[in-house]
Amino acid sequence: MNNEIKPPLWILLELTHKCPLECAYCYNQLDFAKTKDAMTKEDWFRVMEQARVMGAVQLGISGGEPLLNKDVVEIVQKANYLKFYTNLITSGVGAPKGIVAKLKEAGLKTVQLGIQSHDRDTMTLITNNKNSFDEKMAFAKEVKDAGLQLIINTCITRQNIHQVGEIIELAEKLGANYLEIANIQYYGWALKNINSLLPSQEQITEARKVTNYYREKRKDMKVFFVVPDYFATRPKACMNGWGTTFLTINPDGIALPCNTANTLPLTFPNVKEFSIEQIWNESSAFNYFRGDSWMKDPCRTCDEKEKDFGGCRCQAFALTGDMNATDPVCIKSPKHGIINKKIEDSVIHADDKIIYRNRLNSLTFM
Amino acid sequence: MKNLNKKIKINPNFQFQWEDKQNCYVLLYPEGMVQLNQSAGEILALCDGNNNIENINKILCEKFELEDLTQDIKSFVEEAQNRNWISYE
Numbered sequence: 091m092n093n094e095i096k097p098p099l100w101i102l103l104e105l106t107h108k109c110p111l112e113c114a115y116c117y118n119q120l121d122f123a124k125t126k127d128a129m130t131k132e133d134w135f136r137v138m139e140q141a142r143v144m145g146a147v148q149l150g151i152s153g154g155e156p157l158l159n160k161d162v163v164e165i166v167q168k169a170n171y172l173k174f175y176t177n178l179i180t181s182g183v184g185a186p187k188g189i190v191a192k193l194k195e196a197g198l199k200t201v202q203l204g205i206q207s208h209d210r211d212t213m214t215l216i217t218n219n220k221n222s223f224d225e226k227m228a229f230a231k232e233v234k235d236a237g238l239q240l241i242i243n244t245c246i247t248r249q250n251i252h253q254v255g256e257i258i259e260l261a262e263k264l265g266a267n268y269l270e271i272a273n274i275q276y277y278g279w280a281l282k283n284i285n286s287l288l289p290s291q292e293q294i295t296e297a298r299k300v301t302n303y304y305r306e307k308r309k310d311m312k313v314f315f316v317v318p319d320y321f322a323t324r325p326k327a328c329m330n331g332w333g334t335t336f337l338t339i340n341p342d343g344i345a346l347p348c349n350t351a352n353t354l355p356l357t358f359p360n361v362k363e364f365s366i367e368q369i370w371n372e373s374s375a376f377n378y379f380r381g382d383s384w385m386k387d388p389c390r391t392c393d394e395k396e397k398d399f400g401g402c403r404c405q406a407f408a409l410t411g412d413m414n415a416t417d418p419v420c421i422k423s424p425k426h427g428i429i430n431k432k433i434e435d436s437v438i439h440a441d442d443k444i445i446y447r448n449r450l451n452s453l454t455f456m
Numbered sequence: 457m458k459n460l461n462k463k464i465k466i467n468p469n470f471q472f473q474w475e476d477k478q479n480c481y482v483l484l485y486p487e488g489m490v491q492l493n494q495s496a497g498e499i500l501a502l503c504d505g506n507n508n509i510e511n512i513n514k515i516l517c518e519k520f521e522l523e524d525l526t527q528d529i530k531s532f533v534e535e536a537q538n539r540n541w542i543s544y545e
Contacts (some may be wrong), residue, residue, distance in 0.1 A: 145477030
């Protein structure tokens with residue numbers, strides 16, 4: 091079995107779960123307040139070295155808000171020295187003054203900046219931070235002025251789905267090299283807030299039409315559009331298959347095959363106790379969903395199982411209570427009715443109040 | 457061809473390097489990687505801002521004991537430019 095395991099290509103470091111924003115759709119687990127910033131600079135250096143030796147080439151630096159970690163410049167510098175391609179994934183809010191130029195100097199390749207709206211009030215509604223709009227605009231400018239590549243990530247919910255055209259225009263004005271318009275996936279805080287967030291099928295169709303219109307006009311900025319899997323007929327090939335490509339390390343030092351995997355009833359190893367190679371190749375958690383022997387019907391006998399690997403394990407567990415079940419977004423799933431019910435509920439309870447992603451709310455989920 | 461004498465460099469948003477694990481040259485970009493075949497890798501390795509198509513041809517012909525690769529290099533460079541991997545100085 092071990093000979094068949096391909097090395098990880100993509101490593102994501104979650105430097106901290108602290109964040110100045112309280113986005114309603116955050117994928118961090120509901121009980122994030124219990125994670126501690128337990129990794130020292132040397133710990134991060136060590137895991138980067140170990141992953142690089144295995145052949146990893148892409149490094150994501152994320153959080154929470156990674157710029158709140160005082161070692162972030164040195165981490166980028168080390169990553170660049172190791173010849174990783176470095177991606178900073180940031181809110182752009184609360185960034186220490188002058189840090190963008192320092193990151194550029196340290197060898198940062200690209201900045202992914204989350205922008206929720208072209209409109210200040212909508213941005214505040216989603217992030218629960220009234221300074222976020224102005225700070226993000228200033229940060230985007232700083233990124234471009236430093237000569238860094240700018241990728242704008244826009245998470246789409248009912249609050250901003252009608253603004254897709256304006257958001258594309260804003261991204262262009264800010265000089266974005268890429269724009270990713272991603273309908274959010276419903277995990278963590280997003281699942282908690284699904285009644286307030288989930289757009290309708292009609293809204294998604296319209297947003298996609300608008301995106302295609304602009305995509306034709308704006309050839310120099312690449313625009314991606316990700317549909318929410320609730321309105322698909324088959325699940326997504328989550329993480330390109332469990333333990334095939336991605337490895338996330340959270341602020342506690344816990345290694346995960348995807349950002350939300352610690353919502354599953356599995357025990358994940360800590361990089362302070364094991365090397366990345368041991369974790370990737372030998373840990374039971376990383377081997378658990380490799381291959382297809384874990385699958386149940388309808389996945390086990392499905393001729394598309396090589397294509398989507400049974401879909402997302404976190405979603406299967408969150409919605410059916412069985413992490414080995416077929417992802418219920420698949421219309422072949424016997425539990426697909428759960429998805430239809432979620433969609434119906436989101437219409438009936440459309441006025442539910444948003445529960446913001448913050449420490450106080452997180453404590454109530456522990 | 458007007459660009460024949462201009463020096464070529466890799467777009468700074470990409471990162472080009474040899475990868476032992478892949479046993480090939482790769483080109484990295486946001487969240488992605490292109491694994492390059494030998495000829496593409498050898499050409500891109502020379503797109504360091506110091507060479508034009510003529511130099512690249514000369515160096516590679518000497519290295520691989522070949523007569524003339526100008527056409528192959530030209531068509532690769534054109535494709536690479538379309539993909540925004542490289543630009544002329």
